[in-house]
Amino acid sequence: MINIEIDGKHLEVENGSTVIEAAHDAGIYIPHFCYHKKLSIAANCRMCLVQVEKAPKPLPACATPVAEGMKVFTASEQAVKAQKGVMEFLLINHPLDCPICDQGGECELQDLAVGYGGSASRYKEEKRVVLPKDIGPLVSAEEMSRCINCTRCVRFGIEIGGQMELGQAFRGEHAEIMSFVSGTVNSELSGNMIDLCPVGALTSKPFRYKARTWELSRRKSVSPHDSLGSNLAVQVKDNRVMRVLPIENEAINECWISDRDRYSYEGLNTSDRLTKPMLKQGGQWQEVEWQVALEYVANGLRQIKSGAGAEQIGALATGGSTLEEMYLLQKLLRGLGSHNVDFRLRQADFSADGKQAGVPWLGTSVAELNKADRFLIVGSFLRKDHPLLAARIRSAVKHGAQANIIHSADDDLLMKISNKSIVAPSAMVASLAEILQALATEKKVAVDNSVQPLLQGVAASATAQAIAKSLASGERGVILLGNFAQQHPQAAQLQLLAQNIAALGNAKFGFLGEAANSVGGYLAQAVPGASGLNAAAMLAQPRKAYLLLNVEAELDTQNSQQAIAAMQAADMVVCMSAYKHQGVEYADVMLPISPFTETSGTFINTEGCVQSFKGTVKPLGETRPAWKVLRVLGNLLKVQGFEFDSSEAVRDEALNGVDVLSKLNNSLQGLTVQTVSTTGGLQRVADVPIYASDAIVRHSAPLQATQDAMAPCALMHSDEMKKLGVKSGDLVKVNVGQGSAKIKVSADDTLPDGVVRVAAGHAATAGLGAMFGSVTVERV
Amino acid sequence: MNKLFYYVKSFMLWELLKGMALTGRYMFARSITVHFPEEKTPQSFRFRGLHAQRRYANGEERCIGCKLCEAVCPALAIHIETEERDDGTRRTTRYDIDLVKCIFCGFCEEACPVDAIVETRIFEYHGEKRGDLYYTKEMLLAVGDKYEAQIAKDRADDSAYR
Numbered sequence A: 001m002i003n004i005e006i007d008g009k010h011l012e013v014e015n016g017s018t019v020i021e022a023a024h025d026a027g028i029y030i031p032h033f034c035y036h037k038k039l040s041i042a043a044n045c046r047m048c049l050v051q052v053e054k055a056p057k058p059l060p061a062c063a064t065p066v067a068e069g070m071k072v073f074t075a076s077e078q079a080v081k082a083q084k085g086v087m088e089f090l091l092i093n094h095p096l097d098c099p100i101c102d103q104g105g106e107c108e109l110q111d112l113a114v115g116y117g118g119s120a121s122r123y124k125e126e127k128r129v130v131l132p133k134d135i136g137p138l139v140s141a142e143e144m145s146r147c148i149n150c151t152r153c154v155r156f157g158i159e160i161g162g163q164m165e166l167g168q169a170f171r172g173e174h175a176e177i178m179s180f181v182s183g184t185v186n187s188e189l190s191g192n193m194i195d196l197c198p199v200g201a202l203t204s205k206p207f208r209y210k211a212r213t214w215e216l217s218r219r220k221s222v223s224p225h226d227s228l229g230s231n232l233a234v235q236v237k238d239n240r241v242m243r244v245l246p247i248e249n250e251a252i253n254e255c256w257i258s259d260r261d262r263y264s265y266e267g268l269n270t271s272d273r274l275t276k277p278m279l280k281q282g283g284q285w286q287e288v289e290w291q292v293a294l295e296y297v298a299n300g301l302r303q304i305k306s307g308a309g310a311e312q313i314g315a316l317a318t319g320g321s322t323l324e325e326m327y328l329l330q331k332l333l334r335g336l337g338s339h340n341v342d343f344r345l346r347q348a349d350f351s352a353d354g355k356q357a358g359v360p361w362l363g364t365s366v367a368e369l370n371k372a373d374r375f376l377i378v379g380s381f382l383r384k385d386h387p388l389l390a391a392r393i394r395s396a397v398k399h400g401a402q403a404n405i406i407h408s409a410d411d412d413l414l415m416k417i418s419n420k421s422i423v424a425p426s427a428m429v430a431s432l433a434e435i436l437q438a439l440a441t442e443k444k445v446a447v448d449n450s451v452q453p454l455l456q457g458v459a460a461s462a463t464a465q466a467i468a469k470s471l472a473s474g475e476r477g478v479i480l481l482g483n484f485a486q487q488h489p490q491a492a493q494l495q496l497l498a499q500n501i502a503a504l505g506n507a508k509f510g511f512l513g514e515a516a517n518s519v520g521g522y523l524a525q526a527v528p529g530a531s532g533l534n535a536a537a538m539l540a541q542p543r544k545a546y547l548l549l550n551v552e553a554e555l556d557t558q559n560s561q562q563a564i565a566a567m568q569a570a571d572m573v574v575c576m577s578a579y580k581h582q583g584v585e586y587a588d589v590m591l592p593i594s595p596f597t598e599t600s601g602t603f604i605n606t607e608g609c610v611q612s613f614k615g616t617v618k619p620l621g622e623t624r625p626a627w628k629v630l631r632v633l634g635n636l637l638k639v640q641g642f643e644f645d646s647s648e649a650v651r652d653e654a655l656n657g658v659d660v661l662s663k664l665n666n667s668l669q670g671l672t673v674q675t676v677s678t679t680g681g682l683q684r685v686a687d688v689p690i691y692a693s694d695a696i697v698r699h700s701a702p703l704q705a706t707q708d709a710m711a712p713c714a715l716m717h718s719d720e721m722k723k724l725g726v727k728s729g730d731l732v733k734v735n736v737g738q739g740s741a742k743i744k745v746s747a748d749d750t751l752p753d754g755v756v757r758v759a760a761g762h763a764a765t766a767g768l769g770a771m772f773g774s775v776t777v778e779r780v
Numbered sequence B: 001m002n003k004l005f006y007y008v009k010s011f012m013l014w015e016l017l018k019g020m021a022l023t024g025r026y027m028f029a030r031s032i033t034v035h036f037p038e039e040k041t042p043q044s045f046r047f048r049g050l051h052a053q054r055r056y057a058n059g060e061e062r063c064i065g066c067k068l069c070e071a072v073c074p075a076l077a078i079h080i081e082t083e084e085r086d087d088g089t090r091r092t093t094r095y096d097i098d099l100v101k102c103i104f105c106g107f108c109e110e111a112c113p114v115d116a117i118v119e120t121r122i123f124e125y126h127g128e129k130r131g132d133l134y135y136t137k138e139m140l141l142a143v144g145d146k147y148e149a150q151i152a153k154d155r156a157d158d159s160a161y162r
Helices: A019-025 A077-093 A108-116 A154-161 A192-196 A259-267 A289-307 A323-336 A367-371 A387-398 A425-443 A449-455 A462-474 A483-487 A491-505 A519-522 A535-540 A560-569 A628-636 A645-657 A719-723 B001-009 B012-029 B068-072 B107-110 B136-161
Strands: A002-006 A008-014 A049-054 A071-073 A139-141 A167-170 A176-179 A217-222 A231-237 A240-246 A278-281 A284-287 A312-317 A374-378 A401-406 A415-423 A479-481 A508-511 A545-549 A572-577 A589-592 A601-604 A611-612 A683-685 A713-714 A729-738 A739-747 A753-757 A775-779 B050-055 B080-086 B088-100 B117-119
Touching: A002 A019, A002 A425, A008 A019, A071 A367, A077 A108, A077 A425, A077 B080, A154 A167, A154 A192, A154 A387, A217 A611, A240 A259, A278 A289, A289 A312, A289 A545, A289 A572, A289 A589, A289 A628, A312 A323, A312 A535, A323 A545, A323 A601, A323 A628, A323 A645, A367 A387, A374 A425, A374 A491, A401 A425, A415 A462, A425 A449, A425 A491, A425 A508, A425 A683, A449 A491, A462 A491, A479 A491, A483 A491, A491 A508, A508 A572, A519 A601, A535 A560, A601 A645, A611 A645, A628 A645, A713 A719, A713 A729, A719 A739, A719 B080, B001 B012, B050 B136, B068 B080, B068 B107, B088 B136, B107 B117, B117 B136
Parallel strands: A002 A071, A312 A545, A374 A401, A374 A479, A401 A415, A479 A508, A545 A572, A572 A589, A683 A753, A713 A739
Antiparallel strands: A002 A008, A049 A071, A167 A176, A217 A231, A231 A240, A278 A284, A278 A589, A601 A611, A713 A753, A729 A739, A729 A775, B050 B117, B080 B088
């Protein structure tokens, strides 16, 4: 700690911090454009010039480290004169037409020009013109003449996003920000550049010219799209969501949000929103009143219960449903006498059920990820599934952590990967076993008896040994199982192995939660327990009635073809959904329920943080919050304990006053390990593309126009393609289970041999069978 | 003495005569009554009457949809919705002024960076229903188109004093 003085105020500040940090911590504002607390120092805008005693010239506060006894004057005559001079230079080339600019009203340059700008311009010469650029469907670079070359966007790309998609080309007056390499900005975090841009050069394309910042009311919400639970500011005008911005929360999303969180709102007011309850009568859909629809559902459920038995009723919810919705859904089902309720729709292996000591979670806090020094990431499309967790791991790697991955696809994670083992899905268990073996040898300890069967005949490869060495040499290791590992047919074995590796390597071990409420679903008891059927069993052994909460059966399940078949065979399918979707083909009742912006609720994120939110706008049309729909349904069916008058009451009953953190436990005990013999032939590797993860995202037009949302191809190694005699761009028929799809084939030489990567969650591949298992590809 | 003077004045109806004298003087003075609508009082070029939306000489509407008038309006009489037009500029898709709410303060005119919304000299408009005084973009542009010559002249005259 050293002593400095800013504007006569004595401060004790950390050695090595800069003047601007010290000043801002002490509540003294220094004007700035290029400085941002999360980015590196560029010191190119010169707006933060301050006077320092004994320094001959004003110094930039952002790039001047504090020194003992330093006396800084931020508002002295010299400092203000320097700042005003800088402002005049900045305004030379900046257009002075704020009323036209989309940033007007929330522009840092506009705000500071009020204090430091002249009342009239002395500059009479021609202004610089920078041509507009098209950098993709999300970020608008139409007004590049407004750019003041602060390079925040460039530094964000390099430092947080992990790739340099925007750069500054040319020099001096000709310097301009442009995209190169690919021409468009494809980062899944690109929207943050809009927030960072201090002027109107980079603005939101979907929001462009839609509203002015002062017209919007700002309401807090929580992201329903991934398990991080990013804090959102939903901005509303005339009962319509106009845009979404991040709310800073250092423990969760820092000051960023992913593009999925930022632009999904565009899917909220599309024409295919379901706004009235609908009944299918005689093959025709009819709009009916809520009363009629709910009584129809209640009667139907009563008949099936008395006729075929309550266990013929099944309920499925997506992991993006709120805690309250899932709690009431399972309470309704259990009240009817059925335990068939599940939210883990993409999971294939349920053998860990009942053997798990608690609710599976991240195993550490989100913020701790930045401090970890060793990572082993098992089966995760990290960047696409968890954009901001990936950014945290990237930041840790940048500060010296080692990242090791085991996966079936080698997507660029935009960070330095120390060791990777890219194997077919069927070899993942063996691959993890090798690491355990190698780690046990490295540490010279014996492995637990429970995993011995998996280690039989396993010889550690060089990669496995390198990963084991990497893990053994760290102090704060973290082993994470991604979505792919959780959806894997031997997920429990992967978990058991990871748990043992973590125990040997003194590392933390956890799951990268699959959906916004992966932890909440367990706490809401939306899992079948010992006497019910889980999600996979419910579809494999078709039920007579299904209640679907937010679920689009063909897109949100592990085995899409089986799901469609089960729905078509059922006597009654009740779709509670915000959209008119494929469900119209198999459903009997469509109940319009509110998406996250129109209902209150709670998400419990992957680190166990309980975040409740309120509705930000009124429900569209006759849409109703799902918890209210389920409550009325409970009353109509005369199920006990459905007298709730607020979602908070539901939440309090669901959580029952217990500390959520005490319920989180990843430990798996007593799993009987069965080795699975693999069949030859090609295996499917299925990812859920980032913009296919849930219904709202799938309806967002700007997100669907991005590269990440392109129609899925069958990706194969070029050697495999040669064997088949096809080349990139050819149409092929992909058969999985009893379903098939005709899609284009494309070469991807980073894939291991013997696999075909076919994405799930997309209409083009909706008819296909399981996300894992054998697949055949035919020429068409 | 004063009391006596007071009684004399009262009995001679002095105040009444004083008043009648004033009335009598006006009987012979020049009449200032304006026979509206045949006659009209002179108006300042700063007169704040009915609103109009202006166009440029090439027919392009001036309004850029910056919404400053909406923000400044103390009576919340203006409602604007904007969108990006095909040529990439921001244009209003809706520009309504509720003349029932309007207090004719002229702030909208002052706030406008492009002199698009102006107040004209027209004050003799009426509505038979409440809704008739809800002016939409088309109505405002029509007013502007009709009186552009006068509007332009008034702005030019006023500019000397700004």
